Amino acid sequence: MLSNKLLKPGLYSVGSSDGAGPTARLMGGRCRCGYVFFPMQTYGCERCGSHGDALTPCELSAHGTLLAEATVHLHADKNRPAPFTIVKVALDDGPVIRTLLADGSAPVAPGQRVAGTLAAVGQTESGETVLDLRFSVAS
């Protein structure tokens, strides 16, 4: 059994696995007023200003529709290999997020359906595979 380590365990968890690898569940939040946001935070609702008990964690589907994409060809941080593609995704559950397109993904265009998966992005010293959230064209 290979062990995996999530790069940002506060933002997502591993959902069911499909042929393309483990799907992601996003850890968002919901306000008493109905507003849904990502990531979970307790500072206050962006719509109504409620805080504290009004905000509760909820799992969001990692499926959504692509709004925009931009490929970065040169990054100021030399440790950040380019090119990579940033995508803006309207999640089916409401929030709009900016995230990364999976390496090797087919080109995407606004309006396309996309889904988040947990992709291997490195390895720990003890040999665990490090997983991070990446979006690609929904199958």
Ligand SMILES: [Zn+2]
């Ligand atoms: Zn609210």
